[in-house]
Each structure stands twice: as structure tokens, then as C-alpha cells.
Ligand SMILES: Nc1nc2c(ncn2[C@@H]2O[C@H](COP(=O)(O)OP(=O)(O)OP(=O)(O)O)[C@@H](O)[C@H]2O)c(=O)[nH]1
Ligand SMILES: [Mg+2]
């Protein structure tokens with residue numbers, strides 16, 4: 001006997017992502033899901049963002065890592081509330097883990113929640129967390145050919161951060177080619193080119209983000 | 218990769234519908250997998266064989282129906298197949314497009330005894 005099911009495998013995650021959205025809306029918060037490959041500069045970018053928003057927007061961070069707490073200690077050192085989720089081998093965060101973190105954190109006074117997803121360009125793209133904004137980082141060292149290899153991530157992100165532009169002189173990275181490919185996949189993507197090392201380009205990103213947060217409020 | 222947790226979710230769906238319909242065995246699971254999904258067929262099969270042991274779905278055949286990446290244009294309304302991830306509308310060159318299929322991973326139906 002054949003039984004019709006018609007149920008999406010990601011539906012269970014999406015139901016919890018909707019609960020997270022409700023938590024975010026009720027708390028008057030703005031949540032950003034930050035995705036990139038290992039070492040692209042996610043933690044460095046979060047540190048720069050916290051510093052850039054200092055005195056303007058209060059931030060809390062949810063750190064997703066397969067193991068360890070190196071990154072959450074770096075962030076806690078910057079004086080913002082931080083919670084660590086160890087996924088224990090899993091290569092992405094799911095809505096349920098973010099739900100637990102949101103419920104455990106003291107979010108009073110917080111305006112922006114940044115989620116550092118697990119370093120991976122494939123899996124995190126499939127799992128909605130209930131975020132307002134999907135931000136991905138591509139670092140110059142990874143090369144400009146990545147969009148066609150990881151199309152889902154590039155086509156679903158609202159923002160593309162091209163990090164480590166200080167390294168461009170040492171590589172054959174072609175910024176024009178990258179932008180052309182990404183715009184075909186994702187015509188409305190916002191692209192920011194910056195260096196978390198030198199600070200170049202950070203201001204432009206901070207201004208844009210602050211505006212987005214204020215618009216929502 | 219993420220196929221482990223994805224396969225667990227898929228099995229949950231299957232077992233829930235099997236129980237609801239009083240199945241003794243699930244013999245076949247018909248899945249729809251979009252070509253734009255990051256889920257790998259072979260990995261799902263690999264994990265399924267492990268985690269379905271001692272459930273009514275043990276030994277079920279996984280049947281994948283692949284769907285192409287199809288988008289529709291909000292400007293002119295035409296539907297088109299997205300080739301090489303270029304989402305520009307081939308009819309009007311519009312960039313306001315929406316994915317209709319090709320991104321899904323769905324349990325379409327199950328065959329039970
Ligand atoms: N040259 C250069 N190095 C950078 C830049 N941003 C980050 N790095 C370096 O890149 C390395 C990785 O940075 P992280 O911020 O730890 O990267 P991540 O993405 O958080 O890494 P994981 O959490 O381990 O996946 C560090 O050695 C940083 O100092 C940059 O703009 N330019
Ligand atoms: Mg990090």
C-alpha cells in the first residue's frame with residue numbers, strides 16, 4: 001500500500017526556526033547568521049563588528065563550534081555576553097541549538113545577536129535558524145571560483161563579505177569575476193570588501209548594519 | 218557531513234507516517250531531491266542503512282526522484298530552468314526570480330505492508 005506523505009525533511013527544523021523568529025521579534029532583537037569556511041575570518045569579523053558598534057548597538061554572540069571554546073573566550077574577552085554551542089561533530093547549527101541558547105541567555109538590553117555558524121560552506125546553508133540576515137564570508141585566500149562550487153550558500157546569503165583584501169596583491173584573486181558570478185546567482189546580494197586585519201572597509205559594513213538594525217526597530 | 222542529521226529527520230518522518238498507518242514494514246521510501254540541494258544521495262543511503270536497523274523501515278528501498286532547478290520570473294511570469302546557477306530570466310532579462318523547484322528534499326510517499 002502506498003501512503004502519500006509530502007513532508008519536507010527540513011520541515012522539523014523550520015518549525016523551530018519559526019519559534020526562534022518569535023523569540024527574536026518579541027525581544028525586539030535582530031539576529032544575524034554568520035557562515036563561512038574554516039578560517040575565513042568569522043571570529044575576527046565578529047570582533048571587528050562588536051568594536052565598530054561599541055556605544056551604538058549592544059551585541060550578544062552565540063558561538064557554534066564542533067569542539068573547543070577558543071572562539072567564545074576570544075569574544076567574551078571583548079566584554080559581550082557569549083554562549084558556546086559544541087555541536088559534537090556536526091558540521092552545522094540547527095534551529096534547536098539556537099533555541100536552547102536564546103532561552104539560556106540573558107538578552108535584556110541586547111539589540112543584535114550574532115550567531116557564528118560552524119566553519120563549512122555547504123551544510124549551514126540548508127538549516128534556517130530564524131535569522132533576520134544571512135551573512136557569509138569568503139576570504140581572498142580561498143579563491144574567486146567558490147560560488148560555482150558552493151552555489152546554495154552564495155545564492156541564499158543576503159550579504160557577502162569578501163575578507164582579507166589585504167592579501168589580494170599576493171594572489172590572482174579576480175574581484176570583478178567574483179562579483180559577476182555572484183550577481184547572476186543572487187542579484188540582490190550586498191557585497192562588502194574588507195580586511196579584518198587592517199580594518200579597511202569595516203566602517204562601510206558597520207554603517208549599513210546599524211541602519212538595518214534601526215530600520216527594524 | 219550533514220546527511221547524518223538529515224537522514225535522521227527523514228527517518229523520523231517515515232516512522233511517524235508508518236506508525237500512523239499501522240505499518241508492519243516499510244518496503245519503499247519515495248523521495249524527491251532537488252538538484253540544488255546539498256544533500257548527497259549516496260550518503261543518505263549509507264546513513265539510512267545504519268540508523269534504520271531494528272525499525273519497521275529496516276531494509277526499505279530508497280527511491281530518489283531528482284528535480285531540476287526551476288525558477289519563475291516575477292517580471293514577466295515565465296518559468297525557466299536555471300542553467301549554471303544564472304538566475305537571470307532568459308525571456309526578459311529580469312532579476313526578480315523565485316525558485317519553484319530544485320531546492321527540496323521531501324518524503325513524497327512510503328510503501329508499507
Ligand atoms: N591577512 C588577513 N588575515 C586575517 C584576516 N581576517 C582574519 N585573518 C586571520 O585568519 C585566521 C582565521 O581567522 P578567524 O577569525 O579565527 O577565522 P574563523 O572563520 O573564525 O575560523 P574558525 O572558527 O576556526 O572556522 C586568523 O589567523 C586571523 O588572524 C584578514 O582580513 N587578513
Ligand atoms: Mg571562529
Ligand SMILES: [Zn+2]
Nearest residue numbers: 290293306309
Ligand atoms: Zn522575465
